[in-house]
Amino acid sequence: MPDDTSRRTLFPSRGGLALASILRTETVGGVLLIAAAALALIWANTPWGDTYEAVRTWVPWPGGEALGLDLDIAHWTADGLLAVFFFVVGLELKREFVTGDLRDPARAAVPVIAAICGMLVPALFYVAVNVTAGPEALRGWAIPTATDIAFALAVLAVVSSHLPASLRGFLLTLAVVDDLLAITIIALFYTDDFHPGLLGVAVVPILLFGLLVQRGRTWWWALLPLALLAWYFVHESGVHATIAGVLLGFTVPVLARGDRPGLAEHFEHLWRPLSAGLAVPLFALFAAGVSLSGPALREAMTSTVALGVVCGLLLGKVIGILGSSWIVSRFTRASLDPGLSWWDVLGVSLLAGIGFTVSLLIGELAFDTGDPRVDHVKTAVLVASVLAATVASVVLGLRNRAYRRHPVESTGS
Incomplete structure (x- = not known):
């Protein structure tokens, strides 16, 4: 079982331990992510914008073509490094379901159903706007269904100091279910070369990984290769590779054994x-660089796809999200956490409008390379995400202030 010595192996020096402790603070991680996204926007919209595009499309291992690993830096950060983030998310979400607020099925049902409806309704809005624009435009119906969990959690971390912990659990569940469904949509509707056999092969290293961790084994020399194999086969199957991180996280036991913490x-x-x-800021750096020039904005905003x-x-x-949460809480046995207000749920619903990663990915898959609608999608996703983050920050900032002043009175729904 893990002990303090095994924890120190990753950050052996005092300076490393101090840095690791700082990075475990959610606010610091959120600031780093937002700063990286801002840097990408600035870089992409300066006279050196060509260098930004050259760096993000650079292929560090062109010889990996035979293995399907001749990916550029942007794809390595989105498919590779971001899997580490999703592994941590999988661990945290499992803890919520086993020992946290979401262990009650009646409470867990609300964010799960909210996630489903939070994908269906945006798709209907998109279709309604583009119903007369032709079948090609309708291929983008899934673009606004996705929520960027990394950015949403980052904004919540920066804004929140007194908001209830259950609100983060609500957002975490909502965003993970959203991402899992979005990845399923990509596999079913936007993947021309889906290989279910390779996805089945990926189950083998995941099961072996789960067998070891369930027995309390923390052998990095065994677990790390198994995790890499799981990632590789999921990636090669045509499914978004970050799903491997979530599945691996779900295999790890939560409950403590004796006087030791859970694995x-x-x-x-x-x-x-x-x-x-590292993982999330680098992903933001190579995902957020979108042109915001006047002509590009004007052209995008006249497009029905962007609208x-x-x-x-x-x-x-x-x-x-807000509508389905209220209906489920009102007419079924499922319930909102008693520590949350409907104003809190409104803030989270707004945060879910931060699309970014998966939305941009679906946009690239929905339209052919060189199609101007790809750029329209990028601009629209960025504009909508910034507006959603801004309005959500205002709402949650006001709620944070209310909880700080009246922590007891503000817990009613």
């Missing part, structure tokens, strides 16, 4: 600094 807590302790300090994306993310998400 999920131990792994989260080890990997969160790498996730928050459908903006309406879906800004309106569809709020209506789908």
